[in-house]
Every structure is written in C-alpha cells, then in structure tokens.
Amino acid sequence: MAICDVLVVAGTHGNELNAPWLLEQWGLQPDLLPSAGLEIRTVIGNPAARLAGRRYIDRDLNRCFRSDLLDGERKELEPERARELLSLHGPDGEQPCRVAIDLHSTTAGMGNSLVIYGRRPADLALAALVQGELGLPVYLHEGDPAQTGFLVESWPCGLVIEVGPVPQGVLEARIVRQTRLALSACLNGLATARAGTARTPKVLVVHRHLGSIDFPRDGADAPMALPHPQLQDRDWRRLSPGQAVFETADGRALVPEGMHQGIPVFVNEAAYAEKHIAFSMTRREVLRVEPIWLKVLETLLRSDQVQPQAQVPLPS
C-alpha cells in the first residue's frame, strides 16, 4: 500500500473557514498549489464542527491527540474523530502519511506564521526551510502541561500554519493568499528535502513559549480589562518597560509588572478566552540549524515505512 507523503488538514477547528475553502478550490484547480511530485492527501479535520459553524462540538480536536484521550473509550465526538484520523492517516493507519500540515487561522494579528510543538528534528528542519524561503516567524510551543495533545504531534513530522487576523466564520482573500503561500513553501521544502537538494539557513529564529497570561478578572470570573490597543494586533513585538498591556472600560491603562522583555503572541485569540488566555508570552531564541535535522527529515521522506521519530533534546 502506497505511503502518502503529506497529509494536509484544514478545518480542524470548524469555524476557521479559509483553509477548507482553499483545499476545495485546490480540488477544482489542481495547479493552485505545487504537489512537487509529493503524494498528498487533504482532509477536513472536524467536518461536524464545520457544519455547525463552531470550533468544536464536545472538545477542542486540536487538544485530543494525547494518550489518555486516544487510548480511552470516551464517546465524545472529537476524541473519536482523532482516533479515526489516526486509523486512516496516522503512521500506523490504513494509508499512513509521513508529514502532517495543519492549517489554522486566528483572530490574533499573527500574520503568516508557523507553530511547532517541541523540538523534533524533522519539524525544525521543515520550519527552517520555510523560514529560509519566506521569513515567517515560528512559535515554538513546548513545556506547557495545560496545552497538550496537538494533532501534528501524532505524525513523525508536522507543523501548523497559523494565519491572522481574521474573524471566525469569515472567508478573507488575504488569509487565503497567505495560507496558500505558506503551504506552498512547506510542500516545496519537503520536495527538495526528499530530492536531497534542500539547503537550510544557518539559524532558525523561534519564539519560545514561556506561559500564558489571563485577562484581569473580577470575583465572578468576568474580564475587568481587555488587551490594550497598544498590544492588540501587535503580536511578535517585544513589550517595552511601562507599556500598557490592558485597558479598563473607562480607558485606564494597566501596566502589569514583570512582563517587559516578553514577546506576546496570540493576542486576543477568540477561542482562547475560555482557556483563560488573553495572550501567550514568548522569548525570541536563535537556534543554530543542526545538519542532523535535515538528515532526519530526508530519511523520513525516503523511507519505505512511516515511523514516529523521537524528540531530540537540544541545549536550551
């Protein structure tokens, strides 16, 4: 049975419409994106949630790929869908895929960006290739026990393309353009890696997750202040000392201590309010690109099996 090179997932969150629309247009117009000789499969992550116009039905599908939910017998819709996606397209699935690219959008002003989970060498290689081509910022999510079970972690290599700002439920040409651009760069990067012609840049700049910051809340758990206009839509920019972070209804600026030097991302993402996240704080780090990263990716793309890759700890 043929191994699929790349699983492209859209609509993992049912109210993020742009990537599913792009994939459907790609179906009608095959030259919309370069297949670059790769065997590609596309799938709608959460069709039931998409139909309902909601992020999810029972729980966030992109937090369901963790062993307790995957191994469990839970009858909720999304854990079942996670098991189904793996049994179809996972490394041990009926039609195993080597790499998963999961397409997302956000209400935050993230621009066109990549998210990687932990420091798997193949992910780092792919992120470096795309950053080398397009210069996209990379959010390195790691070390947060409150946020686990991301889809792409269940494949040997994978990352998220995250584009914003765009409201939930809105199709926007600029978002489609950017998603197409980033996905195209991923596919090109994978094709060159398989061909042995890929050239990674010398460094990979990442914004490493440090933690999440909640809204100031009152006793009834309601927000008492909102992200300040000086912060809203300014993801990826370092907070300066004394910078306003929140604003109250009467226009007072709140300047919490101990936040400067941090770089906020996912500022005011609609879906994160229920997770008690007003934004996430990161630190910019410059990683030297290790030759082994690309070797691991090349091996994965050329192997006649699909095997999960172990994480390779790096000096932090």
Added chain:
Amino acid sequence: MAICDVLVVAGTHGNELNAPWLLEQWGLQPDLLPSAGLEIRTVIGNPAARLAGRRYIDRDLNRCFRSDLLDGERKELEPERARELLSLHGPDGEQPCRVAIDLHSTTAGMGNSLVIYGRRPADLALAALVQGELGLPVYLHEGDPAQTGFLVESWPCGLVIEVGPVPQGVLEARIVRQTRLALSACLNGLATARAGTARTPKVLVVHRHLGSIDFPRDGADAPMALPHPQLQDRDWRRLSPGQAVFETADGRALVPEGMHQGIPVFVNEAAYAEKHIAFSMTRREVLRVEPIWLKVLETLLRSDQVQPQAQVPLPS
C-alpha cells in the same frame, strides 16, 4: 408608572460581546457614561444566544420585529423574545421607553457608525445630532424587502450603533471605546433635545442602501471568489472604475460591471454570508436637516405618553 427615556440594548446578537461588556461595566461604574438626567434602562437583547455564544438560536432577533412574527404564535425563541421585549419596554409595554439604542458590532471595517431604518424624523434628528458632534457616518437602510423587522423600528425613535471590525466572540478595547463614545453622544444629544438646547447641523450626510451584492457562487452555492483585499476593510469608500471587487483562490481579480460609483458597506460581515450578502451597496446623499425633525424628537422626549411616530416621507 414612570416612562423610561432610553432603552439601551446590547447583545441583540449573542456573539457580539463588546456592548454587553460595556453595559456590565457601566453597572459597576455609573459614571462610565453620562445619564445626563435621562431615565435609562439597559437590557441584554438575546441572553440565550449570548450564553450559547451564537448570533441567535432559531432566527436573527434583529429581523423579528415585523408584524407577521410579532403577531404570530410562532414558538421559536427569538420571536418570543421580541414579543417579550416589547411587552416589557415597548411603547405599549409595562415600562414604556421613548427611544431605543441598539448596540452592535461587525466583522466589517465599518469603524464607528450609525444605522437608521427609514426616514423617521426623530431618528434623523438624533443621527444629525450625533453626526454633528462626532462626524460618524450614517447608513440609511430602507427599501429592502429582504431585510426587515429591525428592533429599533418598534420604538418611536431609535438607531443602531455599529462598530467594527471586530471578530465575533472577541472583546476588544478599541471597540468598547468607540461604542462608549457613540452611546455617550446619543445620550447627550437626547438630553439636549429634551432641554431644548440641541443644535442640529445644517445637513445630514447619509449612505443610502441601494441593494446587496452576493459572492460569486458556483453550482453548489459555494463562494468562487472572496472580497478583494482592495475592498476588504475599506467600507465607506467609493468603488472606482475598474477596481477589483473579488479575488479567486489563484489570485485573479474580478471586476464586475456596473458597480463603480457605489459605496460598499458591511464588507464581509460574518453573519451576512448566510444571507447571501458579501457587502451592501450605498449611495452618498446629503439631506438638508429639517427643523421639524428636532421638533418631533423634542416632543417625544417631553410627552407624558410614548406613542409610535409615523414615518415622514421625504423627497429622495
């Protein structure tokens, strides 16, 4: 029983969070907005939809204030809520209100704006007072049989404050600021009108609704193209001849004929896609402010009864 001067409604659409938050903060902090001596009542339009985080449960509450739904026996949630709001706060209600201000937000780049429905003199007077103070653009919605039954039409005077862009489900400080500013100007305008000290500007500039434009769609009713980046977030700007209006997935610009000279509003409002509206087209018109408008508003605010006002047709 005391007559209420102003009913301020927020959350008529359950996923528009900013105005309900503003009203709740106002409850905690009474000097957040000027009551200016007016008797004011605040209400959440659709609490069930707000709880569900959706625009509505059964149908759009802000299209339910029409006789067939109000007089009917329909058991859907929103027509029942419309009847309830009227029996509580309507002109013939238990605690009648003279004026209704309905606070909305939109995913479209409308900025801070007013919407009036038809040409009722009291509405025109209030819009003129606010435009005179703040310069806000005014969308005059009229003559569209496909869009009727707006909440404020059931009160003798009323208008919508419409602020955007903001995603559904997101609290954003800038949107709260602008809503507060426009509501404050409405309350001040009403207070001066009652006191007889109001001074309207000489003209009222309106953008008169001409019709709605749908996305180009394929046989399966799916959009084939999206509002062009040159149009997105550029509400209130006249289309120039040859300007791109839509963009396909492969980046082709579509330039429909016969649209130039029109001024789009509500470009890519999330909730309008299901209504088959990509944007609405308007024409800018400059109305001479008639002295009778303010007289009608003054009379309404001073009367010891609340009586519906008839529309006064004006030369178009």
